[in-house]
Amino acid sequence: MDEGRAPRRARRHLARSEPAWAPPPAVSIRGLEKRFGSKVAVAGIDLDVPAGSFFGLVGPNGAGKTTSLRMATALLRPDRGTVVVDGVNVWSDPNTAKARMGVLPEDNRLFDRLTGWELLTYNGMLRSMDAGTVSARARELLDVLGLAEAAGTMVVDYSQGMRKKIGLACALLHAPRVLFLDEPFESVDPVSARAIRTVLTRYTGNGATVVFSSHVMDTVEKLCDHVAVLHAGRIVANGTTADVRGGRPLEDVFVELVGAGPDAGGGLSWLGSSSG
């Protein structure tokens, strides 16, 4: 990756594509590529996420959503391309960029033999935050997310929903400008999902940006003001949710864009016919 010249190229691109009065995008991705052996996971995507937006990244399994988000958050090195978050190139100045972003990965593997409280303190100390600030914010986040009672419980004993919520609390602790969430509503019960939605809505209300991936079109349709559809490592649709939908349900548009897949009606007549 040409890290030295990449930011200038990205900025030139933005200067051409955005009107002079528009605020710079919170996230700007240019020519992002990643291969795993012979398999192309992300085939050179360009994407701008407007500042203060609630941005949904949708796509079928294997479309490259997680790989793209991991490259955007400096967890996975891209083969090519640039990512600029809040004006900072993620791969040429990772420490500054990381201070401005919060991340909740899909599998959300945590140090689960720490308690919820300890995990938050750990994250605060990793970022060299003041102990008093960490304590006050941790208490507030645990309250809002309904985890106050479980603050002294090891994360290994948390349910999936609680794990997502404590992961989200860790991602929000340092008040990042941009939040990347990979499938935040996966395996989450409706009550926890509502708590997460409430926090995220309040967060974007303060001018911050949320980028999240999801399979649940209904959630994306309700929450997101912008959406991009990723298919086979490429962006196949991108814009405001209303524009992409074109007056139709997002799920219909999505299925049309990525293809309906194999006909599930034929074959499989043997299913359910025996227990062997």
Added chain:
Amino acid sequence: MAWVLVRLKFVLLRAGLRTAGIQGTLGAVFALVLALAIGALAGGLFLAVRLLEGRDATDATAGGFALLFLVWSLGPVITAGAEGTLEPHRLSLFPLSARQLLPGLLLAALVGFGGVATVLILVGAIIGMAPASPLVLVTLAAAVCQLLLCAAMSRLLATAISGAARSRRWRDLALIIGPVTALALNVGLQFVSRSFQDGQVVSGRPSPVFETARAFVRFLPSGPAALAMGNAREGRTLLALISLAGAITLVVAVTALWGRTLRRVLTSAPVSGSLQSGAAPRALVPAWAPFLPRGRVGAVAAKELRLTWRDPRQRVAAFSSVFAGAIPLISLRVLSIGGGRLVLLAAVPAFLFGASACNQYGFDGPAHWTNVVVGGRSGDDILGKNIARTVVAAPLVVVVASALSLLAGDGSYFLAAIALAVAAFGITLGLGNIVSVVAPIALPDSPTNVFSSGNTGQGLAATGPAIGVLLVAAVLMVPLALPLALAGAPGARAAISLVAAAVGAGAWYLGWRSAASRLVGREPELLARLEKRD
């Protein structure tokens, strides 16, 4: 089904070696050479049994089989984190009965370097004990029984301890079962050996203690197989067949018990620790460790200290390495010689504890993304891990050195022992830091095997560098330990102690700097290695 599982183990080993890269290949070659050497040496000793007659031959075989049996039983505990087996919990959803599953898992447990060495040893025993009659079939069957018994007992203990290590009630007991048994075995062997020698010297005949010991080994679970071989060699057909039946019954019984234990572990919810819902949150930094630095280094050190006790895998690994170091210290033979110099052995636990730091990111596994996503200086994480390790090692060394000084009745070597421990810990930790960064391997959190390093041959990649560090560090320690042990004048000892401590500190610093500089800009690559699925 058994053959399917054995093939599965081979496939997983091959795949594991492919993904483990050059370290895995080197580790595998090293482990194979080691297994062949041990197998050939011990098998050669069994061949020598041919020179003995009657009861002596049977008892020598029984003693050898007992030792083999105990090594298999305690192996997973002593070499915590280096074992690679088929993980039964991955097969638990298949509609397979225990009768279908267990024989395959048992045979699969033998696929590995332990199995290679054991087969070589047993070939030596067969040749050493085989009669020139059809009863040679009993000899062969008894050897197979011994092989299966070793594997079954190894699996039974590993599963039982893994289950117990996850429960609050049993975890402390589970921690000490293996190491204390190993310690007792060591002391017992020393005791029997001394009794034998003393008896020979005094009366020209073995002492009563030795006679008792040789009778005792016949009654261990490995005894019937040895007796079957002995009786077959003596031509006592009926007794040989009865002994063989006993050996077969034991294999079936231990395997069945293993099956029951496995079912219980797989269908019980693990109890993670003492901190339950509604408990008041504790600070991350323990109250007894206010000296930990603030910021990232302190965060990592505090996290490591918390997890060393709470994570069953780390708990068992730390405890085992400490006890492995303590075994030679408490050996009767060691305590009977050496005088004040004995205190220098306090460096042994420090040496082993430092050498166990060859895969410091392994226990973090994929959770290491938490640190990567924050950014910051890469060297801080290793420094935090090193500080936590030092916090555990320092009091241990002081306690061992003090205890040995008291036992030896000579405190003049106390400071020299501390200096030598600093050297041992610094050298091994410095090397361990480099290996941790160069060859990180994620250690899976298996519900049925806290000693597991994955079932894909990763154990080879994990064990190879660790043994390499042990050897290199041992060579580096010789020029420090030898002059310190030989120096008679206190002044010379003090000067050498200073040099030793400085070498230890310098070696650690170089290792830490080297590891930190290797990590700069390569955190995503480290994370990718730690996220490799087992």
